[in-house]
Amino acid sequence: MSEQLDAGLIAEQIAESDQLGEPSGAHEVGRARRRKEDARLVTGRTTWTDNIQLPGMLYMAFLRSPMAHARITRVDTSAARARPGVVAVYSGRDLADEQGSLPCAWPVTEDIVIPDHPPMAVEEVRYAGEAVACVVATDRYKAADALEAIEVDYEPLDAVVDMTEALAEGSPLVHESGNRAFTWKFAGGDIDAAFRDAPVVIERTYVQQRLIPTAMEPRAVVATTDGDGFTLYSATQIPHVLRVMLALTTGIPEHKLRVVAPDVGGGFGSKLQVTAEEVLGLLVTRRLGKPVKWTESRSEGNLTVHHGRDQLQRISLAAERDGRVRGVRVDLLADMGAYLMLVTPGIPLLGAFMYNGIYKIDAYDFTCTGVFTTKMPTDAYRGAGRPEATFAIERAVDELAHELGLDPVEVRRRNWITHQEFPYDTICGLTYDSGNYEAATEKALALFGYDKLRAEQSDRRDRRDPVQLGIGVSTYTEMCGLAPSRVLGSLSYGAGGWEHASVRMLPTGKVEVVTGTSPHGQGHETAWSQIVADALGVPFGDVAVLHGDTAISHKGMDTYGSRSLVVGGVAVLAACEKVKDKARLIAAHMLEASADDIEFSAGSFTVRGTAEGRTIQELALATFAAHDLPDGVEPGLDADATFDPDNFSFPHGTHLCAVEVDTETGACAIRSYVAVDDVGSVVNPLIVEGQVHGGIAQGIGQALFEEAVHDTEGNLLTTTMADYLIPTAADLPDFTTDRTETPATSNPLGVKGVGEAGTIASTPAVVNAIVDALRPYGVHDVRMPCTPERIWRVVSEAGPPASGSAAAEAPAGASAGASAEAPAPTSGPGPMSTPGPASTPGPASTPGSGSGEATSSSEGGAR
Amino acid sequence: MPRITVTVDGVTYEEEVEPRLLLVHLLRDRLGKTGTPVGCDTSNCGACTVMLDGRSAKSCSVLAVQADGSDVVTIEGLARGDEWHPMQKAFHTEHALQCGYCTPGMIMAAIDLLRDDPDPSEEAVREGLEGNLCRCTGYCNIVRAVRLAAQEMAQAGERREVRTP
Numbered sequence A: 001m002s003e004q005l006d007a008g009l010i011a012e013q014i015a016e017s018d019q020l021g022e023p024s025g026a027h028e029v030g031r032a033r034r035r036k037e038d039a040r041l042v043t044g045r046t047t048w049t050d051n052i053q054l055p056g057m058l059y060m061a062f063l064r065s066p067m068a069h070a071r072i073t074r075v076d077t078s079a080a081r082a083r084p085g086v087v088a089v090y091s092g093r094d095l096a097d098e099q100g101s102l103p104c105a106w107p108v109t110e111d112i113v114i115p116d117h118p119p120m121a122v123e124e125v126r127y128a129g130e131a132v133a134c135v136v137a138t139d140r141y142k143a144a145d146a147l148e149a150i151e152v153d154y155e156p157l158d159a160v161v162d163m164t165e166a167l168a169e170g171s172p173l174v175h176e177s178g179n180r181a182f183t184w185k186f187a188g189g190d191i192d193a194a195f196r197d198a199p200v201v202i203e204r205t206y207v208q209q210r211l212i213p214t215a216m217e218p219r220a221v222v223a224t225t226d227g228d229g230f231t232l233y234s235a236t237q238i239p240h241v242l243r244v245m246l247a248l249t250t251g252i253p254e255h256k257l258r259v260v261a262p263d264v265g266g267g268f269g270s271k272l273q274v275t276a277e278e279v280l281g282l283l284v285t286r287r288l289g290k291p292v293k294w295t296e297s298r299s300e301g302n303l304t305v306h307h308g309r310d311q312l313q314r315i316s317l318a319a320e321r322d323g324r325v326r327g328v329r330v331d332l333l334a335d336m337g338a339y340l341m342l343v344t345p346g347i348p349l350l351g352a353f354m355y356n357g358i359y360k361i362d363a364y365d366f367t368c369t370g371v372f373t374t375k376m377p378t379d380a381y382r383g384a385g386r387p388e389a390t391f392a393i394e395r396a397v398d399e400l401a402h403e404l405g406l407d408p409v410e411v412r413r414r415n416w417i418t419h420q421e422f423p424y425d426t427i428c429g430l431t432y433d434s435g436n437y438e439a440a441t442e443k444a445l446a447l448f449g450y451d452k453l454r455a456e457q458s459d460r461r462d463r464r465d466p467v468q469l470g471i472g473v474s475t476y477t478e479m480c481g482l483a484p485s486r487v488l489g490s491l492s493y494g495a496g497g498w499e500h501a502s503v504r505m506l507p508t509g510k511v512e513v514v515t516g517t518s519p520h521g522q523g524h525e526t527a528w529s530q531i532v533a534d535a536l537g538v539p540f541g542d543v544a545v546l547h548g549d550t551a552i553s554h555k556g557m558d559t560y561g562s563r564s565l566v567v568g569g570v571a572v573l574a575a576c577e578k579v580k581d582k583a584r585l586i587a588a589h590m591l592e593a594s595a596d597d598i599e600f601s602a603g604s605f606t607v608r609g610t611a612e613g614r615t616i617q618e619l620a621l622a623t624f625a626a627h628d629l630p631d632g633v634e635p636g637l638d639a640d641a642t643f644d645p646d647n648f649s650f651p652h653g654t655h656l657c658a659v660e661v662d663t664e665t666g667a668c669a670i671r672s673y674v675a676v677d678d679v680g681s682v683v684n685p686l687i688v689e690g691q692v693h694g695g696i697a698q699g700i701g702q703a704l705f706e707e708a709v710h711d712t713e714g715n716l717l718t719t720t721m722a723d724y725l726i727p728t729a730a731d732l733p734d735f736t737t738d739r740t741e742t743p744a745t746s747n748p749l750g751v752k753g754v755g756e757a758g759t760i761a762s763t764p765a766v767v768n769a770i771v772d773a774l775r776p777y778g779v780h781d782v783r784m785p786c787t788p789e790r791i792w793r794v795v796s797e798a799g800p801p802a803s804g805s806a807a808a809e810a811p812a813g814a815s816a817g818a819s820a821e822a823p824a825p826t827s828g829p830g831p832m833s834t835p836g837p838a839s840t841p842g843p844a845s846t847p848g849s850g851s852g853e854a855t856s857s858s859e860g861g862a863r
Numbered sequence B: 001m002p003r004i005t006v007t008v009d010g011v012t013y014e015e016e017v018e019p020r021l022l023l024v025h026l027l028r029d030r031l032g033k034t035g036t037p038v039g040c041d042t043s044n045c046g047a048c049t050v051m052l053d054g055r056s057a058k059s060c061s062v063l064a065v066q067a068d069g070s071d072v073v074t075i076e077g078l079a080r081g082d083e084w085h086p087m088q089k090a091f092h093t094e095h096a097l098q099c100g101y102c103t104p105g106m107i108m109a110a111i112d113l114l115r116d117d118p119d120p121s122e123e124a125v126r127e128g129l130e131g132n133l134c135r136c137t138g139y140c141n142i143v144r145a146v147r148l149a150a151q152e153m154a155q156a157g158e159r160r161e162v163r164t165p
């Protein structure tokens, strides 16, 4: 506990001293400021893209393929064209010469296959929902009506929805070049040595089911032109990246294209994309000279917003009998879907560096194969690669603990990097700059009442209570604050990871901040105002933050990857420092002093040792008038800054989850959830807490409720909110959240980023808890989402519980034959399936050398 | 085309509407009441919730013709002048919104919840808001906000009927 308190103190001291300039009277940073954004949002004065009405505006609707894989043999749009109110109808063929190919900016290997991806299908459709034709009409109802009159003939082709099948000999081909998009390898240390004669080897296969991001605001696009330039409004996270990409795709010169992200209702990665509809909106407005709007329905969105996750993870862990992990080997299949979209292939790579978690490991070996299937492409979804990695390692570490009869917290303790060891160079080549896993864990255990819950668990086990208690632990870290440009370059990403900001003092002393980040719920207007208020010594209310319009914010890399504060907020601070540097020169000139003698405090520049000074507002007016400036100083008090981080940032934390599992019905309820996160120094604790809450909820969604389900023909079965279940208020408990603060050393604010932390941590915490509850039944896994049906089946297949708590804690020999895995691989909504041959081994498998000490419950055994 | 008369946020409108026009589209596309958003097409999300004759209703599952003769209050008509409704204040105070897309519907549903249960337990709030989805907040702060608003409204002796007087 004391370590944690120290960390907090240090953070405060640093915040007080050099980080924010000289100490200023007011402390905005660290305050739970209520958000500036709220006023318009709670009164309905919002600017969602679908709100936009322009004179003469037309509405677009898309006809979408009802088949996952088919050749288009005929499209007849003539009847639709004759419908009332219909202005134009286009097939893919009509636009083939100008529509280009949707971009993939992350060619992860030299020999990666990046198939042509026409925004509207011309010859072949490769997933259900792919656009095949488009109606433009005078209102949204008429546009939808006319879709029915379009005739399309398809020649069905075989679908392939399962990755293992897609890689098998003779599989239907998604693209002629084959179903393997790339294989990417990464290694560190001597993996063979780590596994050779390892006393314990844990091998598991985990299924990261496909998810649908489900931002509450459906996507929407408005495109308009004045005949020369074009403006695209879009519900996007990435107006800047989008502008560059659309210029490259459509041939509209970049300087003739303005992209606006108005109020955007959540993204979670799903609006980090260059979509077909954005490209087609521009093409249609270019053809018709009229503004056009498209707003997706939720069912259309479930089909065609890029999906997330969908990986098959084989993870092996070699360990000593004391629980120390020697090495980790990961073999990953990542479902790309039918095409590679903006960063599709890079998502598993973002996880590649995280399978070591917070642990000291000697050797690591990672292979990822990107696989094409006839499904909607996958791409970024909250956490993007890191939740998958964290899930696998945190699940596997729990299996190791179980195998050795150790408490899961104890196994982690034996492996984690201690706080004295920072900065720590990991086996994956990252430098974790700071952290204190002990402090976060101690605090979480205390808040959770860990020992008491363990006692209750053991009591319930002894009583053979049909409702069992499970305790799940997840200690995570993540790399975020994307990203050092040079690192992105080394990973073949097509752009940098810097961020830009401008800070300008207006003549009346108010401040305008322009940021390259593009918030869609994160509260940047509030947090950036706090940073600026402290840095310049101006009132919080005197700061306005402008964003999300390339005509206003000309430069930026936008919002994703928990990067906005860590990169963009730091750029804002840097611009403030430049403004102050200039103000100091002018103050010195006006006060007839040397700049070295000018002190800045609470918004005033004074001559050292005197009361004589000028406020920053006075200096702003003086530079506007520009009557008396020092030689060589330009009028105006403003500055630009671009920040490119040297390193990622590494938030971490400990999440603990208690679940009650009814072994007779499979019902599972979260009884308590404790999260102690260390996101470094905190600008606004209210916003941080909100991000953590929402993140946890999304991770729980993956663990318990959510899955995009396809039938064997490749049809999506979960097209509505009634089928694809995101958590409701009634599904979730209150979360107990707290923090430790170990400032990041990689940026002057000491911040680490918080957008993805909760999601990364919570999924394994919940599943670990469920498996923990079912240990007496010999259960070693429940496939996500852990629905009551799946839990019930696992329990019924496992048979009666072994006697009492002893069995659960020392499973050796007691659980033979009680593997949780169902034998038959299916890709459908079946209750339990773990594809692939690696699904059969039980809790642990002992390498052939037979050192003998390993617990011998291994049923399948073979590696 | 049927002709309807409907009062929205205190203004009476007479409109000719197609029988199939949804109330939410009347509000958004015809009357410019874009404060009420649409989040789904299956009446699951609750983003479109408004007060229809004093009770909350999902305006995507009501036809405009069904609202003939009715009084509708949207999020835009909730404040009295510059004075926000206690529920709006509580959402702001408790940081019960992030992107804010679910917020108009959530606020309307919460007000209706308090009409039936002026002092709801945490569980009652969670059950009562089950028909309103939020992807950002994890609901913790929404629950807090609703309970805070309940307190404030009780203290002020307020059981506000949300309809045009």
Ligand code: FES
Residues within 6 Å of the ligand: B037, B038, B039, B040, B041, B042, B043, B044, B045, B046, B047, B048, B049, B058, B059, B060, B061
């Ligand atoms: S828009 Fe989803 S319930 Fe009305």
Ligand code: FES
Residues within 6 Å of the ligand: A216, A265, A266, A521, B096, B097, B098, B099, B100, B101, B102, B103, B133, B134, B135, B136, B137
């Ligand atoms: S605040 Fe974004 S959906 Fe609720």
